[in-house]
Amino acid sequence: MRSIRFGYGISKPRAIDIDSNDLRKSNEILREMPELQTCIGCGSCTASCTAGNLTQFNFRRVHTLVRRGEYMGAYEEMNKCMLCGKCRLVCPRGINTRGLAMLIKRKLGDF
Amino acid sequence: MTFFAPFTLPFIIGAAVMAAVLVAKYTLWTIHLPAEDKRLIRRNMFSAKSLAAVWEVVRESLLHVRIWRVNPMLGYMHSSLALGWFLLIAIGWIETVAYLGWGWVPLQGHVFFKYFMPVNGIAEHKAGFEFAMDLMLTVVLSGVALAWIKRMRSRLMGMRRTTRHVAFDRIALSALWFVFPLRYVAESITCAIYGGGSFLTGTTGKLLGEHLDSATLDALSEPAWWLYSIALGVFFVAMPFSRYMHIFTEIPLIFLRRYKLAPSVEEKSYDNFEVEACSRCGICIDPCQLQADLGIDDVQSVYFLRDRRYNMLKLATANNCLMCGRCQTQCPVGINLNTLRLNSRAKLRNIPNEGRYGYLAGLDRSTGEGRTGYFAGCMTTLTPRTLAAMNAIFEAAGDDVWRADSDGGVCCGRPLMLSGETAAARKMIDYNTGLFRRHGITRLVTSCPICLKVFREQYDLDGIEVLHHSEYICRMIESGRLHVDRSDELYTYHDPCELGRGCDIYDEPRRAIEAVGRLAEPEHNRRNSLCCGASLANTVIDDKQQRRIAQRMAAELEATGAGTIVTACPLCHKSIERVADCGTMDLAEVVAKNILRDKR
Ligand code: SF4
Ligand code: SF4
Numbered sequence: 193m194r195s196i197r198f199g200y201g202i203s204k205p206r207a208i209d210i211d212s213n214d215l216r217k218s219n220e221i222l223r224e225m226p227e228l229q230t231c232i233g234c235g236s237c238t239a240s241c242t243a244g245n246l247t248q249f250n251f252r253r254v255h256t257l258v259r260r261g262e263y264m265g266a267y268e269e270m271n272k273c274m275l276c277g278k279c280r281l282v283c284p285r286g287i288n289t290r291g292l293a294m295l296i297k298r299k300l301g302d303f
Numbered sequence: 304m305t306f307f308a309p310f311t312l313p314f315i316i317g318a319a320v321m322a323a324v325l326v327a328k329y330t331l332w333t334i335h336l337p338a339e340d341k342r343l344i345r346r347n348m349f350s351a352k353s354l355a356a357v358w359e360v361v362r363e364s365l366l367h368v369r370i371w372r373v374n375p376m377l378g379y380m381h382s383s384l385a386l387g388w389f390l391l392i393a394i395g396w397i398e399t400v401a402y403l404g405w406g407w408v409p410l411q412g413h414v415f416f417k418y419f420m421p422v423n424g425i426a427e428h429k430a431g432f433e434f435a436m437d438l439m440l441t442v443v444l445s446g447v448a449l450a451w452i453k454r455m456r457s458r459l460m461g462m463r464r465t466t467r468h469v470a471f472d473r474i475a476l477s478a479l480w481f482v483f484p485l486r487y488v489a490e491s492i493t494c495a496i497y498g499g500g501s502f503l504t505g506t507t508g509k510l511l512g513e514h515l516d517s518a519t520l521d522a523l524s525e526p527a528w529w530l531y532s533i534a535l536g537v538f539f540v541a542m543p544f545s546r547y548m549h550i551f552t553e554i555p556l557i558f559l560r561r562y563k564l565a566p567s568v569e570e571k572s573y574d575n576f577e578v579e580a581c582s583r584c585g586i587c588i589d590p591c592q593l594q595a596d597l598g599i600d601d602v603q604s605v606y607f608l609r610d611r612r613y614n615m616l617k618l619a620t621a622n623n624c625l626m627c628g629r630c631q632t633q634c635p636v637g638i639n640l641n642t643l644r645l646n647s648r649a650k651l652r653n654i655p656n657e658g659r660y661g662y663l664a665g666l667d668r669s670t671g672e673g674r675t676g677y678f679a680g681c682m683t684t685l686t687p688r689t690l691a692a693m694n695a696i697f698e699a700a701g702d703d704v705w706r707a708d709s710d711g712g713v714c715c716g717r718p719l720m721l722s723g724e725t726a727a728a729r730k731m732i733d734y735n736t737g738l739f740r741r742h743g744i745t746r747l748v749t750s751c752p753i754c755l756k757v758f759r760e761q762y763d764l765d766g767i768e769v770l771h772h773s774e775y776i777c778r779m780i781e782s783g784r785l786h787v788d789r790s791d792e793l794y795t796y797h798d799p800c801e802l803g804r805g806c807d808i809y810d811e812p813r814r815a816i817e818a819v820g821r822l823a824e825p826e827h828n829r830r831n832s833l834c835c836g837a838s839l840a841n842t843v844i845d846d847k848q849q850r851r852i853a854q855r856m857a858a859e860l861e862a863t864g865a866g867t868i869v870t871a872c873p874l875c876h877k878s879i880e881r882v883a884d885c886g887t888m889d890l891a892e893v894v895a896k897n898i899l900r901d902k903r
């Protein structure tokens with residue numbers, strides 16, 4: 193039996209190293225979409241995700257990491273998104289997640 | 304007679320510049336048309352389509368029938384200017400011919416005929432011509448007066464907002480405002496000196512003659528004709544770079560459209576004809592809910608086309624549109640506003656990436672075959688009651704159905720397309736097409752109008768009939784395969800944008816509802832129905848704004864007094880549900896609720 197993925201798991205404890213995490217892009221993204229600050233990390237976006245249903249893509253993980261300034265692989269991951277818009281419908285904070293998906297790709301395209 | 308006077312120079316130069324620019328533009332656009340479009344022109348040029356186009360040019364470029372339909376006041380303004388001016392030129396030409404015969408008269412001779420021949424030998428038809436010319440001048444002047452009023456107070460014209468302009472427009476507009484009053488002044492002065500003229504210029508001329516001595520009149524005459532000529536010249540030079548480019552561009556556009564040319568998901572040369580045929584009449588502003596409900600007033604089609612034309616289009620403007628199509632149904636020029644917006648997005652955003660969606664290969668985990676394939680659509684999985692209702696309906700109708708996306712479906716591709724990622728959308732389209740073919744379906748039913756539109760327009764599904772579930776349900780009921788009970792319950796129906804304006808499906812959902820209950824129509828319905836605000840096409844507005852749009856439209860539906868709001872799109876369903884006080888149901892649920900099982 194395949195294990196059930198709830199879209200979240202227990203993460204290893206981690207700290208943000210300001211020396212290695214360049215927050216410039218993250219700040220740009222937050223400036224264009226300030227509502228992302230209200231994300232409660234509930235994982236609904238990941239749970240409903242069409243692409244996440246087919247691959248390991250985890251939208252909550254990607255946007256959380258991007259917000260922390262960890263961009264490695266984020267663009268490639270984000271490119272798995274089909275922009276279907278389900279995540280926006282389920283987000284309890286009403287975050288424009290579909291716009292966010294496009295924004296992340298636009299900002300990190302050159303990474 | 305040479306028909307030359309120095310004051311005609313501004314006019315002659317202006318007209319020459321305008322003609323040169325027009326010829327250059329149209330030639331370049333035509334040369335750059337894709338081969339397919341050129342083939343269409345060649346194939347259709349010598350057919351009845353050209354005749355139909357001529358007739359349409361008369362109706363739309365001169366009479367402006369469609370504007371009359373939207374707003375009679377605005378219609379009068381446009382046709383008085385267009386038809387009035389055209390008749391001034393036409394009658395002027397006939398007048399010259401009547402007096403001078405068929406010999407060649409230079410352009411300025413026609414235009415300034417009054418100046419060159421204030422008194423002429425033939426008296427018989429003179430009064431008639433003078434009257435006709437004065438009448439036309441009055442009509443045009445009334446149009447100009449209305450244009451002034453529209454600028455000052457657009458509400459009087461039945462419009463809430465009027466368009467803001469760029470520099471070239473201002474120059475052309477100011478010149479145009481002065482052209483006809485100056486002509487009136489110049490002709491009146493000439494009439495004052497030589498007599499002639501009819502109720503307008505003649506009367507004014509007489510008045511002037513009574514109050515001014517002939518030396519003053521002589522001194523005024525030349526400058527007045529100079530000013531008239533300058534106003535014309537300035538207008539002609541500015542015209543091809545301003546909104547007035549639409550005056551001529553609408554004509555080739557009408558022909559090309561009759562030849563079946565249309566914009567597509569990629570920008571192409573044909574788009575120029577559509578973009579520059581926009582008169583910036585501003586009719587598209589009022590229907591836009593972004594304007595009416597949210598006060599956003601710089602993204603509407605008129606501004607989008609303007610920005611695109613002058614190469615100052617920003618992604619944020621292109622993206623801030625629900626693509627509800629409400630403006631497109633009202634546009635008197637019939638511009639394909641949604642498609643143009645779409646291909647602008649594609650131009651600004653489309654990043655082909657061959658490696659993308661490699662994961663789609665070998666994804667198909669579904670099994671089974673069936674005559675009918677059911678593609679619920681991503682959004683429908685978020686409205687499980689609709690899914691359950693569809694299952695009940697399939698079962699009751701005894702249809703053998705293969706579910707295309709129950710076990711991890713791939714998006715239809717339309718959302719990517721709406722965001723301008725055309726190349727990426729292709730991958731979804733290819734994947735799903737392969738899937739449908741592999742399972743050998745002959746009919747494809749979907750519950751999502753967004754999927755429906757892309758299936759119909761972008762997929763190559765020859766041999767597979769693509770139906771929205773409303774069409775399917777309606778057909779099942781009417782062919783007697785699905786037996787339903789009719790109750791007295793009152794429903795109201797919301798036309799989803801993608802289903803109604805998008806796919807032209809208005810009647811089937813209504814027939815299905817009326818098979819199970821009574822139907823009350825909201826104020827805006829069918830082609831004029833409101834958007835629910837949650838459209839995938841808009842990635843700019845936030846949650847609160849979406850909600851505000853939904854509240855306004857839900858209020859209209861609730862005002863019908865119906866107990867349940869019915870819609871046929873999972874996205875509309877979600878967005879109405881969260882703001883409406885009464886119940887919200889998908890069409891499938893309403894029908895499934897009333898299935899008569901024992902009759903089968
Ligand atoms: S659904 Fe919304 S609140 Fe929850 S993790 Fe995703 S973005 Fe954050
Ligand atoms: S829009 Fe992208 S991230 Fe959101 S649910 Fe769809 S595939 Fe997932």
Ligand code: SF4
Pocket residue numbers: 580581582583584585586587588604605608633634635636637638640
């Ligand atoms: S798009 Fe159509 S309705 Fe809008 S300003 Fe242009 S011509 Fe008028």
Ligand code: SF4
Pocket residue numbers: 590591592593602603604623624625626627628629630631
């Ligand atoms: S398509 Fe709808 S949202 Fe977009 S400009 Fe037209 S009316 Fe406004």
